[in-house]
Amino acid sequence: MSVYTPVSDAALAAFLADYDLGRPLRLTGISAGVENSNFFLDTEGGNTVLTIFERLPIHEIPYFLDLTDWLGRADIPCPRPIPARDGRTLKTLCGKPAAIVQRLPGHSVEGRNPTAEEITLLGRLLARMHRAGQDFPVHRPNPAGPQWWLETAQRLRAHLCRDDVALVQDELREQGQNACQHLPQGVIHADLFPDNVLFSADRITGIIDFYYACDDLWLYDLAIVANAWCSRPDGSLDSTLSQTLWEAYTSERPLVAEEEACWFPLLRAAALRFWLLRLDAQHFPRAGDLTQCKDPAEYQRILLARREGC
Numbered sequence: 001m002s003v004y005t006p007v008s009d010a011a012l013a014a015f016l017a018d019y020d021l022g023r024p025l026r027l028t029g030i031s032a033g034v035e036n037s038n039f040f041l042d043t044e045g046g047n048t049v050l051t052i053f054e055r056l057p058i059h060e061i062p063y064f065l066d067l068t069d070w071l072g073r074a075d076i077p078c079p080r081p082i083p084a085r086d087g088r089t090l091k092t093l094c095g096k097p098a099a100i101v102q103r104l105p106g107h108s109v110e111g112r113n114p115t116a117e118e119i120t121l122l123g124r125l126l127a128r129m130h131r132a133g134q135d136f137p138v139h140r141p142n143p144a145g146p147q148w149w150l151e152t153a154q155r156l157r158a159h160l161c162r163d164d165v166a167l168v169q170d171e172l173r174e175q176g177q178n179a180c181q182h183l184p185q186g187v188i189h190a191d192l193f194p195d196n197v198l199f200s201a202d203r204i205t206g207i208i209d210f211y212y213a214c215d216d217l218w219l220y221d222l223a224i225v226a227n228a229w230c231s232r233p234d235g236s237l238d239s240t241l242s243q244t245l246w247e248a249y250t251s252e253r254p255l256v257a258e259e260e261a262c263w264f265p266l267l268r269a270a271a272l273r274f275w276l277l278r279l280d281a282q283h284f285p286r287a288g289d290l291t292q293c294k295d296p297a298e299y300q301r302i303l304l305a306r307r308e309g310c
């Protein structure tokens, strides 16, 4: 259960006194998630999600709250923060930064294969989100970009077998040589895995967990989605699904000519990023991590397949 900070009735009542949400009716800890303490918070004024930020430095949090507010205003279904009476969206609860955000309906497809219809909705919405973020005035360089890959690879070196070290080094070298840095870019979600998308009936009702969002190549975001949603168990791309994703995305944001040539390099970059992330979580678990870390081998298979053009 990922609730690191228990909240007493008295603390909650005092916190809610700053909001126009009436009295609290029910507070239920959410078991999924690893970064923050999340709760479903029912109040007289409506059903919400309460997040207590456990790890993010406080000065980084407004970026995410402002971004989801911005995207929500542009009709992208994401959890907009609910301001307190003083207009602020970031407050303090139990001595930690905390925010109340909209609770979105729907369910993720985690645990089953997505349908072509779901992939189509996802591709279209991702492109709409990229367009909607275009004028977002705050900029956040990707903290998990090439410099992070290098540092993480270095940190992991002593923990990996010789073949894995060689694979990482070779991929880093090839990534250093690709010419994809100048493609169209803007805000990306950077973690749009199946557990972060909620569906209801025939629409997407929520994109959640924006805490990796940053500025980077739009096509890199699509590559993250393709790897996460369209990979077969052996790591290869399901070409029917990935083609569906590609067509849906490009129907909303036509690509520039240079982007097509960068598709496989970016699929590889996205695979490398999540292989390193998972290896890092496995070999250097953070204090307080309560959930099982995700399988690094899955992303190694994806990387190996993309390097073969599959």
Ligand SMILES: Nc1ncnc2c1ncn2[C@@H]1O[C@H](COP(=O)(O)OP(=O)(O)O)[C@@H](O)[C@H]1O
Pocket: 002, 030, 032, 033, 034, 035, 036, 037, 038, 049, 079, 101, 102, 103, 104, 105, 195, 206, 208, 209, 210, 211
């Ligand atoms: N705004 C929301 N609306 C509905 N469910 C949400 C919302 N935010 C989080 N959840 C639920 O809480 C879970 C964990 O949230 P998440 O943001 O992924 O946590 P973490 O950042 O700790 O990984 C999600 O999988 C989802 O079930």
Ligand SMILES: N[C@@H](CCOP(=O)(O)O)C(=O)O
Pocket: 033, 034, 035, 191, 193, 195, 196, 209, 274, 277, 278, 294
């Ligand atoms: N989606 C990533 C890990 C990020 O975890 P999250 O719980 O914050 O979404 C992966 O699958 O490796």
